[in-house]
Amino acid sequence: MKICISACGKDPDSEVDPQFGRCNYFVIIDPEIGSVTSIINPGSEASGGAGIRAAEAVVGAEVDTLLTGSVGPNAFSILSEAGIETHSGIKGTVAFALREYQSGKLALLENSNASTHSGMNKS
Amino acid sequence: MKIAIASGKGGTGKTTVAVNLALALEDVQLFDCDVEEPNCNLFLGFELEPVEEVTCLFPEINPDKCTLCGDCADFCRYNALAALPKKILLFPSLCHGCGGCSFVCPAGAIEEKSRSIGIIEKASSDTPLTFFHGILNIGEAMATLVIRSLQRHIDESRPAIIDSPPGTACPVLAVLGCADYCVLVTESTPFGFHDFLLALEVARALKVPVGVVLNRDGLGDSRVEDFCRAEGIPILLRIPNDRMIARLYSEGIPFVKEMPEWKEKFEEMFETIKALACKSTGVQ
Structure with missing residues (x-):
């Protein structure tokens, strides 16, 4: 099972980035086989529709679960269309977020929890 | 001749200048191209009729x-x-x-x-002024399409005054790109000056000659004036920070209607703009 985490960097020690559409990287971990890979978020530099580009990339990476913070309506419609389970509330490092998820502390998102463009203001 | 009334910052007085200038002159057209928030008719109170639907x-x-x-x-x-x-x-x-x-x-x-994605409306034919505005539907992003549709209704044989959207993004470029002269309305405050510089850069990139209207003159400092003097940018008009003007504005009355001395000032400004626009393009 592949778990994808929105992050500032490429590895398990990186800080997570709770802005789904505008984060720099997605770290993809398969705990069953112990693999860690990462992809650059193509949405991070998009002038518009960042969440759409990001969600498309996550779907393309064939992940089963996404751990992040805020997801806008456009991105959420893609993720749910593709059947990806999205959990929100990540903080700390990528490895910490994964442990939080595994101990059931990250809530499953039923709907988008941010408006469009809400990731534009990140510093 | 097309005169765009623009500003970097919102709320500096574009609509005030556009409406009062249009009402002060004879036989001009007024186009409200701020299609995300067309406010001119708040001051004109014209009865409007639909002209066309804008599609994408x-x-x-x-x-x-x-x-x-x-x-x-x-x-x-x-x-x-x-x-x-x-x-x-x-x-x-x-x-x-x-x-x-x-x-x-x-x-x-x-x-x-x-x-x-929106509609174009115009004032019914018994109004004293040719007036068009466009409305972009809520939630839509393509303001430029509505602006371009509006611009197709400009009668090139008569002067047109165009109320521009604020800012420096695509909708402003769509307006300034077709203008013969750009009036930048600003106030001499830190924010006003900062955004004025951004708008000036846009007008210069598009090679549109620029003049300035100082609104709420007397407020703030002299930074806009000092800059304009140093750069050779004409100050076309000063609208003082005046209680009467503010009161009329808050009641939705164009001040040129109640303060007849301003009709002449706007007419003078128009003559200056005509001369400057001709000088810049070489066209009579």
Whole structure:
């Protein structure tokens, strides 16, 4: 099972980035086989529709679960269309977020929890 | 001749200047191109009639022909299409209607359809002023299409005053790009000056001659004036920070109607603009 985490960097020690559409990287971990890979978020530099580009990339990476913070309506419609389970509330490092998820502390998102463009203001 | 009334900062007095200038002159046209918030008619109170609907093209994908290759989504720089393993998803509000997706589709699976994004309205013919405005539907992003539709109604044989949107983004470029002269309305405050510089840069990039109206003159400092003097930018008019003007504004009354001395000042400004625009283009 592949778990994808929105992050500032490429590895398990990186800080997570709770802005789904505008984060720099997605770290993809398969705990069953112990693999860690990462992809650059193509949405991070998009002038518009960042969440759409990001969600498309996550779907393309064939992940089963996404751990992040805020997801806008456009991105959420893609993720749910593709059947990806999205959990929100990540903080700390990528490895910490994964442990939080595994101990059931990250809530499953039923709907988008941010408006469009809400990731534009990140510093 | 087309005179755009613009500003970097919102709320500096574009609509005030555009409406009062138009009312002070004979036989001019007023176009409210701030299609996300057309306010001129708050001060004019004209009865309006619909002229046309503004539409934007969008792709319709035939799932029977689509091979899910993803070329359309790859091509779309506005990210209005997402290629998923079993489906191409469209986000219409992000689509600019460029038609690129249907052009690159190797399977001929995309047909372009049109949808309404706004309307153009004009003042009924018994009003003393030719007035048009456009309204972009809420939630839509393509203000430039509504602005271009509006601009097609400009009668080139008569002067047109164009109330521009604020800022320095695409809608402002669409307005300034077709203008013969740009009036930048600003106030001499730190914010006013900062955004004035941004708008000035846009006008210069588009090679449109610029003059300044100092609104709420007497407020703030002399930074705009000092800058204009150093750069040789004409100050066309000063509207003082005056209680009477503010009161009339708050009641929705163009002050040129109640303060007749201003009719002359706006007429003088118009003559100055005509001379400066001709000098700049070499056209009489």
